[in-house]
Amino acid sequence: MTGIPDLNDPRYLDEIGWFLYHEKYGRDQFGGSYDAERRFYSRLLLEEVVGYLGQDAKWMEDKTVVSIGCGCTGDLSAFPAAVKIAIDPLLSVYQKLEMLVDDEVGSRTVYLSVGAENLPLVDGDIDLVICRNALDHMPAPAAVVREISRILTPDGALFVSVDIGGVPTPDEPTVFSVESLCSLLGLNFEINMLADNESPHSEGRLRSVRLVARKKFLASPALDKAAILRAYEARL
Secondary structure: OOOOOOOOOHHHHHHHHHHHHHHHHOOOOOOOOHHHHHHHHHHHHHHHHHHHHOOOHHHHHHOEEEEEOOOOOOOOOOOOOOEEEEEOOOHHHHHHOOOOOOOOOOOOOEEEOOOOOOOOOOOOOEEEEEEEOOHHHOOOHHHHHHHHHHHEEEEEEEEEEEEEOOOOOOOOOOOOOHHHHHHHHHOOEEEEEEEEEEOOOOOOOOEEEEEEEEEOOOOOOOOOHHHHHHHHHHHO
């Protein structure tokens, strides 16, 4: 999605309105301005992610990191990664609203205003995917999980933070239990660590979980380089 969505649709209005509301009224008032607050949350997220991975921030410096469903939170602002890619279908809207956050450290974040069901990234090129408070916002999470598996390197890691329970809403149409979440991810990933009973991200949800997963080896279709060249030469 690169245009302006129909803001009469509660799915989009609720997503965009949440950020506009907190920009105007504040949230937890970390650091004063809304930008400073979001950078503070990025530092908290960095600490949380590397902690669950058993690493430190320096480990991130030569890595390619993707944040799926980032909204305009500036998830990767504090990440010292070599390559940072933020993906959300509404990013072009947040850009027009002048709500994107500048980076503190690391490379400049590249913003892709696309859905995560068909990522414009090649296979096996990403070291770490972060999916924070996003998987339940997606109407087709299974397609997103397949795409995450596809773009991760063979030893790449997936960090998920997602709410459990509650009822579907326009901007959070998917409701997970721990069992359904593990079943969904288990098709493509081995779950290495799962922490339950964290505070929920959104009102109306029961709690949230954090997990780290590594992708399973799944054979991908091979291309015959020689056959393609022969077909081309036959046309000359």
